[in-house]
Amino acid sequence: KRKEIYKYEAPWTVYAMNWSVRPDKRFRLALGSFVEEYNNKVQLVGLDEESSEFICRNTFDHPYPTTKLMWIPDTKGVYPDLLATSGDYLRVWRVGETETRLECLLNNNKNSDFCAPLTSFDWNEVDPYLLGTSSIDTTC
Secondary structure, three states: OOOOOOOOOOOOOEEEEEEOOOOOOOOEEEEEEOOOOOEEEEEEEEEEOOOOEEEEEEEEEEEOOOOEEEEOOOOOOOOOOEEEEEOOOEEEEEEOOOOEEEEEEEOOOOOOOOOOOEEEEEEOOOOOOOEEEEEOOOOO
């Protein structure tokens, strides 16, 4: 029998979160930290159905807090297991069973050392090869 309420306490203030929709990764969340310094974290948690508790499956470093994070909108489980995060840049991470590695860092600002932080983004559900971003400098 399932609980009605599940709890998980992250080791830091949670700033962003998103559910995975992959059918083979049920009840999986990505959580982004809010630590007022450069070094932040992303934690991947999943429901252990035996104990009915959420447990940390993986943690990786992220520069600055994630303003948003989102799993690839893959309801059939046919694409690689990807997670995108925004902050100073848009990053796409490949999630494995034991580790998560940076797949690519998307930087559209080639002319300056300064980057305007990304405030949000969205992943296109019809064509998961498309992501749109918005920035603090009012650009999309």
